[in-house]
Amino acid sequence: MTETSYLLLFLPHEVSTTAQGxxxxxxxxxxxxxxxxxxxxxxxxxxxxxxxxxxxxxxxxVSRQEYSNMEGNYEAMRASLEHETQETMYRSIEHRELKEDLARTRALLAMSSRLAYVIAQPSAHARVPGRTANQVATAKNLLEELDKTLKSGEEVVIDPFSV
Known part of the structure; x- marks a missing residue:
């Protein structure tokens, strides 16, 4: 590097007077x-x-584009979440209806078992005259309970052997 090119690296006030000379x-x-x-x-x-x-x-x-894409993904995920929430709500309603139907079916099964028991008893004990009238009254009461249970939709568990 020549002295002149070396001097070019510095500003004018930085050039020494001896180098300038x-x-x-x-x-x-x-x-x-x-x-x-x-x-x-x-x-x-x-x-x-x-x-x-x-x-x-x-x-x-690029960041703005990524943000825009993320915003679009957010909207898609939000719509998907809303859809899943609605699906869950419908499934919940369906589950509740099935549960109520199951409760009614169980009540019907319990009532029918009890009615079968009540109806079978008079023939086995035909020698007791008051027993048949009592069994018929019990069957009538059971049918009324069954009707109430079906209308209310509540789960009523009846022991078939409680007679």
């Missing part, structure tokens, strides 16, 4: 070269800053 160029030439060097340095920094700005703008655009 040894240089073959005049002080004006050295000042002009130093200003050019400083100008080139600033210009280079400006170009680098512009490139960084462009890069950051591109990254910002």
């Amino acid at each position: 040894n240089a073959t160029k005049t002080k004006t030439d050295l000042d002009m070269m130093a200003h050019r060097s400083a100008h080139n340095f600033v210009l280079t920094r400006l170009i680098e800053a512009q490139e960084k700005i462009k890069k950051l703008e591109q990254e910002l655009q």
